[in-house]
Amino acid sequence: AQTVTQSQPEMSVQEAETVTLSCTYDTSENNYYLFWYKQPPSRQMILVIRQEAYKQQNATENRFSVNFQKAAKSFSLKISDSQLGDTAMYFCAFMKQSVAGANNLFFGTGTRLTVIP
Amino acid sequence: TAGITQAPTSQILAAGRSMTLRCTQDMRHNAMYWYRQDLGLGLRLIHYSNTAGTTGKGEVPDGYSVSRANTDDFPLTLASAVPSQTSVYFCASRRDYNYNEQFFGPGTRLTVL
Numbered sequence: 371a372q373t374v375t376q377s378q379p380e381m382s383v384q385e386a387e388t389v390t391l392s393c394t395y396d397t398s399e400n401n402y403y404l405f406w407y408k409q410p411p412s413r414q415m416i417l418v419i420r421q422e423a424y425k426q427q428n429a430t431e432n433r434f435s436v437n438f439q440k441a442a443k444s445f446s447l448k449i450s451d452s453q454l455g456d457t458a459m460y461f462c463a464f465m466k467q468s469v470a471g472a473n474n475l476f477f478g479t480g481t482r483l484t485v486i487p
Numbered sequence: 488t489a490g491i492t493q494a495p496t497s498q499i500l501a502a503g504r505s506m507t508l509r510c511t512q513d514m515r516h517n518a519m520y521w522y523r524q525d526l527g528l529g530l531r532l533i534h535y536s537n538t539a540g541t542t543g544k545g546e547v548p549d550g551y552s553v554s555r556a557n558t559d560d561f562p563l564t565l566a567s568a569v570p571s572q573t574s575v576y577f578c579a580s581r582r583d584y585n586y587n588e589q590f591f592g593p594g595t596r597l598t599v600l
Binding site: 374403412413414415417420422461465467470471472473474475477478479480 | 518520522527528529530531532535537543545575577579581587588589591593594
C-alpha cells in the first residue's frame, strides 16, 4: 500500500515571501504520479501542480514549483511571492500508473497554510 | 461546461436512514471515484468505477454501495447511516488510465445524528 506523509499540520508565511511545504511518500511502485492539491475555504479541490516520476526535471507552474527527490521519496512544494489567495489547505497526493485497478489518489493529511498580510 | 456536480450540497440525516448522494459529470470521463474527507485523515477512497457497468471497492467501502449504469452518473448510497459516516464526500472523475488528472466535484457535507 502507498502512504503519504505531511509532517507540517500548519504553516504561515508573510505575504510576498516564499514558503516550502514538505511531503514524503512510501511506495514499491516505479511508475507513478505525484500531485499537490489546494483546498480553499470554498472546499473545492484544485490541482496546483503534478510530477511524473519518470521525469527528472522538477515541475513548475508560475509561482509554484516542486523539489522531487525520487530516491528519498520526497516531494516538496515551494510557493514563491505568496499571496493572500494562497491561504488554503494543501494536500500532497500519490497515484500509481497502471492499466488496471483503482488508480486512485492516496492523500496526505494536509498542511494548513496561512498567508499573513 | 459544468464538470462534476454533486447533490445535495449538505444534508443532516438521522441514524438508520438511507440516503443517496448524487454525482454527475459531463466530460465523458471513464473513471469515477468517491472519497470521504475527515479531519486529520485527508481524503480516502470509498468506491471507484473504471468504466460504466463496473465498480470496485476502495480503502473504506463498508456501509456504502455504488452503481454505474451509465458514463455520466455515479451515485453513492448509504443503506443505514451511522454517525461515523459524518464526513464531507467528494466525487471525482478521470478520463481514463492514460490521463493522470482527477477532477473533483464541490463535495457534499453529510451529518449523521
